[in-house]
Amino acid sequence: MNVATRALWNPIVAKEYRTRMRTWRSPLAITIYIVLLGGIGWAVFSALIVTSTGFGQGPGSLGQMLFTFLILFQVALLAFITPALTAGAISGERERQTLDLLFVTPIAPFSIIWGKLLASLSFVVLLLVISVPIFSLVFLFGGIELDQVVSAFLVTGVTAMTLGFIGVAFSTVLRRTLAATVASYGAAFVLLAGTLLYGALFPTEVDSNVTTQPAPPAITLVSPVIPLLTIATNLPVSGYGVRIKNVNPGGPAILNSSGTPQYCAPAPTGGVMCTSQSSSSSSFFAQNSATAIPTGLFTGWQYWQASVVMQLMISLVALLFSALMLPPVRRFRLLRRRAPAAPPA
Amino acid sequence: MIAVEELTKVYGNRAALDRVSFEVPAREIFGFVGPNGAGKTTTLRILAALLEPTGGKAFIDGSDVTKDREKVHTRIGYMPDFFGVYDQLTVGEYLDFYAACYRQPKQRRSKIVDDLLALVGMTERKNQQVDSLSRGLKQRVCLARALVHDPAVLLLDEPASGLDPRARVELREILRELQGMGKTIIISSHILPELTELCSMIGIIDNGRMRATGPVREVIARLTSGRRLHIKVLEDKEAALEILTPLPSVRHVESVNGTIEAEYDGDERTASDILLALTQAGIRVSSFAPVDGGLEDAFLKATSEEVG
Numbered sequence: 001m002n003v004a005t006r007a008l009w010n011p012i013v014a015k016e017y018r019t020r021m022r023t024w025r026s027p028l029a030i031t032i033y034i035v036l037l038g039g040i041g042w043a044v045f046s047a048l049i050v051t052s053t054g055f056g057q058g059p060g061s062l063g064q065m066l067f068t069f070l071i072l073f074q075v076a077l078l079a080f081i082t083p084a085l086t087a088g089a090i091s092g093e094r095e096r097q098t099l100d101l102l103f104v105t106p107i108a109p110f111s112i113i114w115g116k117l118l119a120s121l122s123f124v125v126l127l128l129v130i131s132v133p134i135f136s137l138v139f140l141f142g143g144i145e146l147d148q149v150v151s152a153f154l155v156t157g158v159t160a161m162t163l164g165f166i167g168v169a170f171s172t173v174l175r176r177t178l179a180a181t182v183a184s185y186g187a188a189f190v191l192l193a194g195t196l197l198y199g200a201l202f203p204t205e206v207d208s209n210v211t212t213q214p215a216p217p218a219i220t221l222v223s224p225v226i227p228l229l230t231i232a233t234n235l236p237v238s239g240y241g242v243r244i245k246n247v248n249p250g251g252p253a254i255l256n257s258s259g260t261p262q263y264c265a266p267a268p269t270g271g272v273m274c275t276s277q278s279s280s281s282s283s284f285f286a287q288n289s290a291t292a293i294p295t296g297l298f299t300g301w302q303y304w305q306a307s308v309v310m311q312l313m314i315s316l317v318a319l320l321f322s323a324l325m326l327p328p329v330r331r332f333r334l335l336r337r338r339a340p341a342a343p344p345a
Numbered sequence: 346m347i348a349v350e351e352l353t354k355v356y357g358n359r360a361a362l363d364r365v366s367f368e369v370p371a372r373e374i375f376g377f378v379g380p381n382g383a384g385k386t387t388t389l390r391i392l393a394a395l396l397e398p399t400g401g402k403a404f405i406d407g408s409d410v411t412k413d414r415e416k417v418h419t420r421i422g423y424m425p426d427f428f429g430v431y432d433q434l435t436v437g438e439y440l441d442f443y444a445a446c447y448r449q450p451k452q453r454r455s456k457i458v459d460d461l462l463a464l465v466g467m468t469e470r471k472n473q474q475v476d477s478l479s480r481g482l483k484q485r486v487c488l489a490r491a492l493v494h495d496p497a498v499l500l501l502d503e504p505a506s507g508l509d510p511r512a513r514v515e516l517r518e519i520l521r522e523l524q525g526m527g528k529t530i531i532i533s534s535h536i537l538p539e540l541t542e543l544c545s546m547i548g549i550i551d552n553g554r555m556r557a558t559g560p561v562r563e564v565i566a567r568l569t570s571g572r573r574l575h576i577k578v579l580e581d582k583e584a585a586l587e588i589l590t591p592l593p594s595v596r597h598v599e600s601v602n603g604t605i606e607a608e609y610d611g612d613e614r615t616a617s618d619i620l621l622a623l624t625q626a627g628i629r630v631s632s633f634a635p636v637d638g639g640l641e642d643a644f645l646k647a648t649s650e651e652v653g
Contacts, residue, residue, distance in 0.1 A: 011442055011445035011446050012446075014442075014445070015431070015434070015438075015442045018433065018434065018438065019431055019432065019433040019434060022433040023432075023433060096429060096430070096431065097425070097427045097428070097429040098429040098430070098431060100390075100393075100395055100423075100425055100429070101423075101425070101429045101443070101490070102446065103395055104393050104394070104395065104418055104421070104423045105418065105443065105446035105447050106415055106418050106419060106446070106447060106448060107446050328395050328396065329394065329395070329396070329397045329411070329414070
């Protein structure tokens with residue numbers, strides 16, 4: 001066995017596959033997953049059929065809507081499933097008192113973590129694969145290209161992976177599975193919703209005289225929600241994560257950043273349109289039509305690319321942290337140990 | 346084979362191990378005895394390279410357990426004082442998993458598993474779920490697990506605890522067989538007589554300190570220097586007591602339920618002198634028996650010092 005094979009396939013993976021698929025929990029989880037995803041697909045589909053009648057919307061936009069709902073719901077489902085899969089990875093071994101037995105084998109602590117992750121993430125991949133038939137319904141309506149589906153699944157997979165890595169990290173540090181599970185769900189919430197909340201509370205502030213629409217704060221892209229929306233709709237998200245300073249749409253004139261009063265009105269395209277008295281020229285920005293990030297750290301990237309990169313970085317940190325914290329006798333110490341006290345007489 | 350030098354482990358301000366030293370030559374069975382919390386498990390975990398000592402050194406087959414962990418792991422088979430079993434795995438799969446963890450090649454693993462199951466007498470249980478086994482059988486599976494990589498040294502932490510007498514006898518036979526296969530074994534217990542038959546060497550630990558260590562006979566002789574006699578006389582017990590009490594070799598005499606119990610210092614010759622003194626005084630002795638079961642008392646004595 002060469003090094004690569006050994007890294008990818010170790011006894012832990014084989015054992016995890018066996019024990020995982022022998023319980024009733026796995027088929028149950030798969031069934032619930034498919035039923036919920038199929039159910040939401042059917043519900044959205046019926047609702048859209050009813051509301052779109054007579055509005056002259058093409059089947060393409062219907063397919064787009066259906067896809068948007070499905071992909072967001074899928075991420076939410078995986079955010080519930082992945083922590084449950086991984087939070088017991090190491091703490092479960094500890095509670096079953098089998099961790100020491102692994103530590104006395106020549107298996108490296110990193111391989112233990114990797115084996116656990118691989119086994120959990122394969123289950124996530126299985127869930128993604130069996131959801132493909134449901135997603136294929138979207139193609140009946142059109143409006144979604146294959147590359148959109150692929151990148152959306154990539155973002156979803158990376159999100160599940162990140163949550164998995166975080167779950168294992170908590171499982172390594174916290175002694176009990178229950179504590180690790182709670183912490184993992186907390187982390188999943190922060191990752192998916194907390195970052196979005198941050199964007200809503202602390203948006204990017206720009207002057208009204210900029211000509212391109214700015215992007216929300218980069219941190220909000222850690223959450224897969226905005227990237228998935230941009231993939232599904234092929235449009236940048238507007239009205240979120242951006243605040244324009246010195247404007248008072250539709251109201252009296254206020255001073256802009258250069259000290260001249262200006263009148264502003266909401267632009268029909270989604271931005272604002274402002275007229276400055278001194279220059280008497282209107283400075284406005286319209287909604288960007290491209291899905292690339294217009295400003296900030298990731299200028300020019302696609303939203304989903306930025307999200308994937310940031311999540312991979314979080315995963316890497318979680319993985320290294322787990323590998324560092326797991327060994328019973330650590331090679332590197334975060335803090336130097338104090339000199340041992342003299343034994344009592 | 347195993348050398349422990351001045352091993353010390355401090356938790357907070359409590360010393361779990363205080364300069365423990367002992368040596369076990371190859372092919373010996375070393376009995377590690379002490380009350381609960383004496384430091385047996387701590388010592389074994391350090392030897393298994395699962396715990397770092399605060400001070401001192403330990404070597405397995407010349408490899409330092411704190412520096413050469415991987416080499417130590419291939420040399421030792423460690424059986425902790427708990428089972429550690431997975432659900433949803435059969436006995437055969439369980440052993441195969443650990444054999445794979447020890448990087449035994451796939452082609453050889455099924456033979457290893459079959460051989461080990463034969464050794465611990467569980468061949469017919471190969472397809473049973475591990476977590477459904479009884480305590481005694483789990484114990485055997487765990488012993489088999491510790492052997493999957495054919496280690497030279499076995500560290501067994503309380504392997505006999507919770508076993509019924511028959512299972513203990515069977516375990517003892519398996520350990521004898523392993524000794525015959527050339528393995529060096531450390532086996533811990535809190536019951537001394539359990540080990541005296543099986544072990545060639547013994548170490549008594551209490552409160553983190555080694556009280557006595559060496560070949561079993563030597564240690565026992567040292568501990569049981571005060572010997573005991575049970576004497577029965579036909580009549581006139583008072584007269585017998587009066588003769589025994591002033592004898593210089595006799596430390597203590599008392600009458601319990603019609604039997605005279607005498608503690609004395611010395612060997613068998615001293616015992617016969619005591620008998621002679623009684624018969625010369627005309628006391629009719631019906632029974633004169635040295636008491637052998639002083640071992641447990643001696644152990645308690647050795648481990649209760651400094652308790653107050």
